[in-house]
Amino acid sequence: xxxxxxxxxxxxxxxxxxxxxxxxxxxxxxxxxxxxxxxxxxxxxxxxxxxxxxxxxxxxxxxxxxxxxxxxxxxxxxxxxxxxxxxxxxxxxxxxxxxxxxxxxxxxxxxxxxxxxxxxxxxxxxxxxxxxxxxxxxxxxxxxxxxxxxxxxxxxxxxxxxxxxxxxxxxxxxxxxx
Ligand code: HEM
Numbered sequence: 768x769x770x771x772x773x774x775x776x777x778x779x780x781x782x783x784x785x786x787x788x789x790x791x792x793x794x795x796x797x798x799x800x801x802x803x804x805x806x807x808x809x810x811x812x813x814x815x816x817x818x819x820x821x822x823x824x825x826x827x828x829x830x831x832x833x834x835x836x837x838x839x840x841x842x843x844x845x846x847x848x849x850x851x852x853x854x855x856x857x858x859x860x861x862x863x864x865x866x867x868x869x870x871x872x873x874x875x876x877x878x879x880x881x882x883x884x885x886x887x888x889x890x891x892x893x894x895x896x897x898x899x900x901x902x903x904x905x906x907x908x909x910x911x912x913x914x915x916x917x918x919x920x921x922x923x924x925x926x927x928x929x930x931x932x933x934x935x936x937x938x939x940x941x942x943x944x945x
């Protein structure tokens with residue numbers, strides 16, 4: 768696998784992702800303009816789809832790190848993990864997080880005027896999840912430069928954090944306990 772091939776296919780993945788986002792934005796705008804009264808449930812559906820994609824990536828990335836730690840530096844396996852991690856972050860995790868925030872904040876404003884203890888607690892939990900996102904993005908860079916120092920056990924533990932935050936967030940928004 769050459770660096771040039773990597774760049775080409777990453778470029779293609781980015782192009783497909785950009786087209787996907789443009790199509791989504793156009794469809795969302797059309798929906799909003801033609802049926803503003805039924806837009807709320809559509810926005811919620813897009814929010815949940817984005818949440819599922821974000822969580823899938825946040826659960827998979829630390830798992831990739833666990834296997835990456837075990838691959839010898841400079842080996843074909845290690846280089847393949849680098850490509851997988853970079854693509855997962857850029858093509859799935861980053862855009863999914865952005866959509867989750869955009870639609871989540873819109874729902875919070877339109878549906879609840881940013882009021883409610885459950886909403887404030889949820890936003891706090893999502894901020895923690897976003898902080899973890901930043902930490903994992905930094906780790907992708909470190910792995911890319913063969914500078915990761917953390918053992919597999921560390922990444923196994925990190926792998927549990929998004930699961931715990933997701934459970935708290937879903938209970939807060941569905942049960943709305945306070
Ligand atoms: C980025 C910050 C976020 C904000 C401001 C936000 C806000 C909201 C709001 C206001 C709703 C509508 C609730 C209703 O109509 O009853 C909603 C729905 C939902 N959110 Fe979020 N959200 C965010 C991120 C997340 C994340 C990270 C997750 C999961 C890990 C999540 C999971 C859900 C689910 C499952 C629903 C549907 C709940 C239902 O229909 O009962 N949200 N969100």
